[in-house]
Amino acid sequence: MNGQAWLLLLEGAWTTLWLCGIAISIGVVLGLGVALVRMAKIPFVDQILVLYISLARATPLVTFVLFLFLSAPMFGINMNRNTAAIVAMTLNTAAFNAEIWRAAFLSFSRDQREAALACGMTGGVFFRRIMLPQMITSSLPGLVNEMSFLIKGSPAIAVIGIVDLTRVTNRISAVTYEPLPPILCAALLYMLIISVLLKLQAMAEKKANRLAM
Amino acid sequence: MSDSNAALAVSIKRMSKSFGDIEVLRDIDLEVKKGEVVSVLGSSGSGKSTMLRCINWLEVPDRGSIHIAGERIGVNEAAGRKMNNKELATLRAKTGMVFQGFNLWPHLTVIQNVMEAPIYVKGMAKDQARAIAEQLLEKVGMSERKDAYPFTLSGGQKQRVAIARALAMSPEVILFDEPTSALDPERVGEVLQVMKNLSSEGYTMIVVTHEMEFARAVSDQVVFLEKGLIIEKSAPDKFFSNPETERVRKFLELSN
Ligand SMILES: Nc1ncnc2c1ncn2[C@@H]1O[C@H](COP(=O)(O)OP(=O)(O)O)[C@@H](O)[C@H]1O
Ligand SMILES: [Mg+2]
Numbered sequence: 001m002n003g004q005a006w007l008l009l010l011e012g013a014w015t016t017l018w019l020c021g022i023a024i025s026i027g028v029v030l031g032l033g034v035a036l037v038r039m040a041k042i043p044f045v046d047q048i049l050v051l052y053i054s055l056a057r058a059t060p061l062v063t064f065v066l067f068l069f070l071s072a073p074m075f076g077i078n079m080n081r082n083t084a085a086i087v088a089m090t091l092n093t094a095a096f097n098a099e100i101w102r103a104a105f106l107s108f109s110r111d112q113r114e115a116a117l118a119c120g121m122t123g124g125v126f127f128r129r130i131m132l133p134q135m136i137t138s139s140l141p142g143l144v145n146e147m148s149f150l151i152k153g154s155p156a157i158a159v160i161g162i163v164d165l166t167r168v169t170n171r172i173s174a175v176t177y178e179p180l181p182p183i184l185c186a187a188l189l190y191m192l193i194i195s196v197l198l199k200l201q202a203m204a205e206k207k208a209n210r211l212a213m
Numbered sequence: 214m215s216d217s218n219a220a221l222a223v224s225i226k227r228m229s230k231s232f233g234d235i236e237v238l239r240d241i242d243l244e245v246k247k248g249e250v251v252s253v254l255g256s257s258g259s260g261k262s263t264m265l266r267c268i269n270w271l272e273v274p275d276r277g278s279i280h281i282a283g284e285r286i287g288v289n290e291a292a293g294r295k296m297n298n299k300e301l302a303t304l305r306a307k308t309g310m311v312f313q314g315f316n317l318w319p320h321l322t323v324i325q326n327v328m329e330a331p332i333y334v335k336g337m338a339k340d341q342a343r344a345i346a347e348q349l350l351e352k353v354g355m356s357e358r359k360d361a362y363p364f365t366l367s368g369g370q371k372q373r374v375a376i377a378r379a380l381a382m383s384p385e386v387i388l389f390d391e392p393t394s395a396l397d398p399e400r401v402g403e404v405l406q407v408m409k410n411l412s413s414e415g416y417t418m419i420v421v422t423h424e425m426e427f428a429r430a431v432s433d434q435v436v437f438l439e440k441g442l443i444i445e446k447s448a449p450d451k452f453f454s455n456p457e458t459e460r461v462r463k464f465l466e467l468s469n
Contacts, residue, residue: 115316115375118269119330119382120306122298129333134320210364 012168023089031097056095062156069160085157100142104135140204222386222417228277238441252428253421255438261421269308282385309379309387315371317363324359349377369400389420
């Protein structure tokens with residue numbers, strides 16, 4: 001591993017990070033949106049969302065990315081690789097996140113809502129000021145867990161030609177003829193990223209437990 | 214629209230409520246004057262909680278009318294329709310409620326629990342809300358713990374905070390639903406003491422309770438509910454020493 005190889009590796013890491021970062025940010029909010037709409041139990045819309053969630057959760061990411069990238073032009077949509085990767089990862093992670101948010105909704109105590117209504121809060125104020133902050137705290141461990149799953153699953157996007165942290169190791173060994181060092185270094189970088197998330201998760205769990213008491 | 218008698222904090226007329234086939238409240242009539250304390254007694258399942266929860270529309274009664282400080286709740290009489298959520302919230306803000314299980318918001322500190330509704334319902338400035346909350350926490354003896362989170366408090370402390378939270382909206386009436394039933398026996402006194410103080414300060418209160426001594430000492434009226442009916446409604450002296458019905462006599466014997 002020379003300087004040039006490290007540079008390539010870091011470039012791959014950056015590609016993984018920014019693509020996943022965008023997918024995670026949109027996916028967390030989109031998941032909340034899906035969960036909210038599902039709580040409203042609108043006929044038809046609800047069935048569509050249930051279908052989306054089960055499909056997205058059952059399909060391997062690699063299949064999903066490939067399908068999206070190849071089928072988009074058929075619907076007249078022009079997607080470059082990065083967009084296809086972001087859309088696929090976002091739809092994938094949002095489906096998991098929607099279930100996490102929904103569980104937080106369903107387990108929320110009715111008592112707190114009544115206390116809020118009793119002192120004159122509207123449903124909207126109650127949601128923003130009382131429910132959402134606690135839902136964030138109690139969902140965070142699950143959400144962070146899902147984030148690390150997404151990052152670990154992200155090498156799937158190489159299937160449409162994106163050079164991510166895993167794919168780049170191929171490129172490096174094609175020049176150096178030493179496949180092992182770049183893979184080891186990539187693993188190290190993944191571990192670094194995931195360990196930051198794990199640390200975050202531990203903090204989130206501590207806070208969530210305090211809330212539950 | 215305003216009720217003819219503006220001196221009434223709460224006026225309930227012929228209120229009924231069923232859950233499915235079961236009629237839980239039947240033709241409830243009750244008038245509570247400003248500054249009065251009304252105790253509501255009755256055995257478990259007699260409809261006490263439901264009655265209280267209908268007053269602030271947490272449950273929607275099937276028939277009858279309820280006025281809070283002269284204003285009809287649930288129905289916008291001027292517009293001839295049901296109240297929308299915003300109108301309901303505005304009128305609910307004129308009532309306070311204290312629950313058996315405290316129902317504090319666990320993600321907020323003690324003082325934040327008290328400040329929350331004045332700021333986000335009334336639109337009060339934070340400084341002013343804080344000043345009021347500090348006064349109220351002083352009143353219930355919780356000043357020292359104002360920055361604590363609810364999970365660090367005892368039941369009695371939580372309930373005193375919940376009372377301060379209800380007071381923060383300067384309600385026309387405070388509804389207490391068995392405020393001491395979930396407490397350890399040695400914590401009951403501190404909460405009852407706070408409630409006694411409130412009554413002597415002139416707060417209007419409707420209290421569902423099993424604390425007979427409190428009811429006798431503090432109430433202006435005692436109401437006895439049996440299977441959704443008010444079967445007795447009288448001054449505490451009469452209620453406790455010379456009840457009209459055999460049922461109340463039995464109840465009092467059993468609770469002694
Ligand atoms: N949300 C509800 N749905 C169905 N039945 C209810 C509901 N709330 C109360 N009840 C029933 O109404 C009756 C009166 O309940 P409640 O007002 O809680 O009595 P109390 O407070 O006097 O113990 C009980 O039989 C109870 O089971
Ligand atoms: Mg009850």
